[in-house]
Amino acid sequence: MNIAQIMSPNPAWVSPRTTVFDAALTMKLLDASMLPVCDHDCLVGTVTDWDIAIRAVATGWDARHTLIADIMTAEPVCCFDDQEAVEAVQIMHDHQFQRLPVLNRENHLVGIVSLEELTAFREDEATPGSVKENISAGGMPLFQAA
Secondary structure, X not given: OEHHHOOEEOOOOEOOXXXXXXXXXXXXXXXXXXXXXXXXXXXXXXXXXXXXXHHHHOOOOOOOOOEHHHOOEEOOOOEXXXXXXXXXXXXXXXXXXXXXXXXXXXXXXXXXXXXXXXXXXXXXXXXXXXXXXXXXXXXXXXXXXX
16 A cells, blocks of 8 residues: 555645744644644655754744744655555654655655554554554564565
């Protein structure tokens, strides 16, 4: 199964010119721990709740005046909508991520895929929680290619 069949399309994103405060509010409203950072629909980075807490707040920066560009992770890890689910699981395992931005082959943001979405579509005998626990613990993913 490929990522386009599993991902959530049209994800919320923030601009590099968004303030940290506004990005945090967006995360709160969406109950999200990560947002893609886009210049229009081209992915230029990601920002997480950790980035906000550690790179901005703990550093003493004013969240109402600090821009996401100052704290985001540039060169984001992502996957493509035509990749197989097992590839996204491997990427998540390798980077210890629970969500990945999804791009089309023109490098435009088209979705986001979560570990929960991937485990819901697994076809092997392991329980959904075991894949999540394995990725979070740094173990090998149990997702097998068909």
